[in-house]
Amino acid sequence: MELTLFLECYALVEAEIQPTKHSDTQVELFHQYFSSSVLYQFCMHRQEERPRIHKKIFNFLLKESAGSLSCINEDDLKKEQMSLPFLKFPGLVQIEVIKQLELRDVFWLSLCSKHMKHVIRSAELRPKRVHYLVAYNRIQVALRFLEHNDNVHPLVLVRRISYGDTKDLKKMKMGGATIKSRFIKSTESKNFNHYLEYLHSEQNVVINSLQLHINYIFRNEPRVQINVYCTDSLSLSTLIKNAKDSFVIQRLFSTATLEYFLKRHPTLESLHIKSNFTDEKLQEDAKLWKLDRLAFRNSEDMTPMLMRKFNGRYMILDNSNYSKEFWQELIRKWIRRESYHNLQAVITRTHHNLFRVINWREFWAECNAMKWDGLRRPKHFKFDPKIIDFGLYEPEEIDCSDYIDIQQTGGGKWASIRDTGYAVHFFVWD
Structure with a gap:
């Protein structure tokens, strides 16, 4: 299963389905198969904020994906591990799905592949401001879509770690650079269920790559804002350009x-x-x-x-x-x-x-x-x-x-x- 499919599947099964047109069996098959995806589980962390997709888009996706779902039985699905090829859907459908997602999930999606990064850029999400909240060993990034009277929307949290704790660090591409990082489930922040950890020795590269990546996926050039909460974080804040x-x-x-x-x-x-x-x-x-x-x-x-x-x-x-x-x-x-x-x-x-x-x-x-x-x-x-x-x-x-x-x-x-x-x-x- 391609990494980029999980959100579309999620949007499908969580759509407002009309029982007369789409049977409970079809929906259940979606759940049974796609719930095995690690990325699906990742984005299901907040049940109350499930994205919704318009019924017409749901109907269109069913029609365009693998013919008709009515001909698929549970045994065939388990054997062939079928998936919906999201990147083969029309661009308008891809963009509409992306716009239904939380921004945190959009960011993780943008790291899945170069192609997916381009798709998210083409969605033309247009925040007015990018907030970098800097505190000692971490930077929280959030977005604001209106100049005033608008909630701040969490995007990503990155945290620096010591030299000794390097278990499970893996190479990944971000902002045109290759960095070593790991994906951690958070128990500290109510705004971020997951975050990225990076080595202290790669701090300059990671922060620069993070900002370049954000600048790319939000191409309207939102205004950059820095919040600094202690003297120790001043030097870290200077990495934000x-x-x-x-x-x-x-x-x-x-x-x-x-x-x-x-x-x-x-x-x-x-x-x-x-x-x-x-x-x-x-x-x-x-x-x-x-x-x-x-x-x-x-x-x-x-x-x-x-x-x-x-x-x-x-x-x-x-x-x-x-x-x-x-x-x-x-x-x-x-x-x-x-x-x-x-x-x-x-x-x-x-x-x-x-x-x-x-x-x-x-x-x-x-x-x-x-x-x-x-x-x-x-x-x-x-x-x-x-x-x-x-x-x-x-x-x-x-x-x-x-x-x-x-x-x-x-x-x-x-x-x-x-x-x-x-x-x-x-x-x-x-």
């Missing part, structure tokens, strides 16, 4: 480590950090200032430096320590067009009420600020920072009818600002 977005979470983080991470990921456009920094020694030319979108969950004493140096579009600083001077400096430079040329939104939040710290009345007179008149700019600001946020910074339309408006010199752009006491919002209108 062309990352656009990253989320870093760990207890302590030095600015030197941050700069190393950014240098190893020169394509990054957005960064979200949930860490406490051990120092504030970022250089004038630090790569952090060149990011397009930046979020700090605990900016604290780094807030003044971040507000002065940032040159991107979106910046969100939570648990920040700021004062009137920091905000006045930013607004003055923006009005005079001295800096913040690309700025679209800045939000600072604090746990302390700052009404007594920032008195805006005199400063508004200096800036020729005015209340919104309902004409000069829209009522709602479309806030969409596109930062890895886990629900904290989802896109929304923010009502700015009670914001104060200011304008750049020389008839430039308008911006709106509001101080709630616990947060300051600053939005620039295009």
